Amino acid sequence: MRSVLYAFFIVFCLVITPGMQTAQAASQPNILFLFTDDQAPWALGKSGHPHAKTPHIDQIFQNGAYLVNSFTTTPVCSPSRASLITSRYGSELGITDWLHPRTEPELGLKPDTVTWVKLLNDAGYRTGLIGKWHLGLLDKQHPTQFGYDYFMGFRSGGNVPKDPTLEVNGKDQKLKGLLPDILVDDAIRFISQESAKPFMLSLHFRAPHTRWLPVADEDWAPFKDLDPQIPNPDYPDLNTKRVKQMTREYLASVASVDRNVGRLLETLKQLNLDKNTIVIFSSDHGYNMGHNGIWHKGNGHWVLNHNPPATKNIPKGQRPNMYDNSIRVPTAVLWPGVTKSGQIVKGTVSNVDWFPTLLEMAQVDLPENLTIRGTSFVPLLKQADVTDWDNDFYAEYSTKHQSHTHMRMYRTPEWKLIRDFLNPERDELYHLTTDPQESKNLIHSHDPHVKEIRDQLHQKILSNMKSVNDPVLKQAEQGS
Structure with missing residues (x-):
């Protein structure tokens, strides 16, 4: 009798399970979070670049919601990724610059850190991370300790574009092929x-x-003989030849991502998953390519024929910064049945906002008494009448490798103040409305209105530093 009942149970499961899967799929969407590394907000066809070849990424931006004012709290790899996954600032987590595998091999996320990935996993999601981690090398800092069921990729920040060494089934293996293709496979x-x-x-x-x-031949072909437009060819003493060469190579790398994004989008269609999968595209920070005379990100490098001399904490050739091109990230959300084709979201959001946003998307409750710094922007995606959305933005970056700084920034849609509490001579103030390129530093302006704005934003910085218990706060208050 038991064997008959057992056989009936097996048949029952085989018959019922597909329907149960369908019901569950209808209630909780799949989530595909595409995250690039060093992706400039300007390096997309959708954002108007004349040479970018990104038709597949552009589909996400065109068919979903394009968040044109999306930022990162810290414009470098590790602290940005830490803020993304925890909704906390790097200064709270002890991760203020990129994690150096040789000088700080034990630094990373603390094992008791709560992540949105863990909460989704606890709520029934099958979770995976493929690609770059860069939040700790030790086993106690492994992605699977923070909510990922599956990991294939590399724990450190560095790798090579061809024939990479990746962790597969818990062991490092040297694989043949191009890194973006391998990850997408x-x-x-x-x-x-x-x-x-x-x-x-x-x-x-x-x-x-x-x-x-x-990159693949097809990704390099459009750029190998290109004479690219560059953003400010008249910048004094700019090394135009080098900027153009780097632009060609950079855009080819972006194209390699786009081709692979196309493969993923096609896979979702073929598996009939596209109607119930939220597709997100974003990056850890932005990028400069000759803008303001530099290239790279928040730990930028001058790209001049003759670089400015070194100072006490800033080596020759370095230009740490919090320009918009470094802190702004290209972001789009394609949420079937919610976002609209051609939708533009102008509200200011940042990477600390993903934690509550993703939980709301997945219909998972935010635990009580959990400290997070972000706000769900689902109302913006649903085009709700949000009249009191806060469009101000606070960010931080204490560099400690190529340079030594304690930069803290407060940005409104009109103004931006950057204080370097270790090097006060580097303070900057920009009127973004009239100077979106951030080319005219008004920090020493004698205009009473400008001075008032500067003082107001300075107090905003101090207030935010207090709220996160920033270890630099005492030094900042002494310098006020």
């Missing part, structure tokens, strides 16, 4: 697995981080 395998659970896949490309080449 694995992402397609993950998405294609049969499961009763909805999936959340974080796909962290390393492109378009340097080294940019090699």
Whole structure:
């Protein structure tokens, strides 16, 4: 009798399970979080670049919501990624600059850190991370300790664009092929697995981080002979030849990501998952390519024929910064049934906002008594009448490798103040409305209105530093 009942139970499960999967899929969406490395907000066809080849990424931006004022709290890899996954500032987590594998091999996320990935996993999501981690090398800092069921990629920040060494099934292996292609091959395998659970896949490309080449021939072909337009060719003493060469290589790397994004979008369609999968595209920070005379991100480098001399804390050739091109990130959300084609979201959001936003998308409650710094921007995606949205933005960056700084920034839609509490001679104030390129520093202006704005923003910085218990606060208050 028991064997008959057992056989009936097996048949019952086989018959019922597909329907149960469908019901669950209808209630909780899949989430595909595409995350690039060093992706400039300007390096997309959708954002108007004359040479960018990004038709597939542009589809996400065009068919979903384009968040034109999306920023990162820190314009460099590790602290930005830490803020993304925890909704906390790097100064709270002890991660204020990129994690150096040789000088600080034990630094990373603390094991008791709560992440939105863990909360989604606890709520029934099958979770995976493919690609770059850069939040700790030790086993106690492994992605699977923070809510990911599956990991394939590399724990450190560095890798190569061809024949990379990756962690596969817990062991490092040298694989043949181009890194973006290898990562997406694995992402397609993950998405294609049969499961009763909805999936959340974080796909962290390393492109378009340097080294940019090699890429596939088809990705390099449009750029190899290109004489690209550059943003400010008349910048004094700009090394135009180098900027143009780097632009070609950078855009080719972006194209390699785009081609692979196209493969993923096609996979979702073929598996009939596109109607119930939220597709997110974003990056850890922005990028400069000759803008303001520099290239790179928040730990920028001058790209001049003759670099300014070194100072006490800033080596020759370095230009730490919090320009908009460094802190702004290209972001789009394609949420079937919610976002609209061609939707533009102008409200200011940042990477600390993903934690509550993703939980709300997945219909998972935010735990009580959990400290997070972000706000869900689901109302903006749903085009709700949000009249009191806060468009101010606070950010921080204490550099400690190529340079030593304690930069703290407060930005409104009209003004931006950057204080370097370690090097006060580097303070900057920009009127973004009249000077969006941030080319005229007004920090020493004698205009009474400008001085009033500067003092107001300074107090905003101090207030934010107090709220997160910033270890630099005492030094900042002494210098006020």
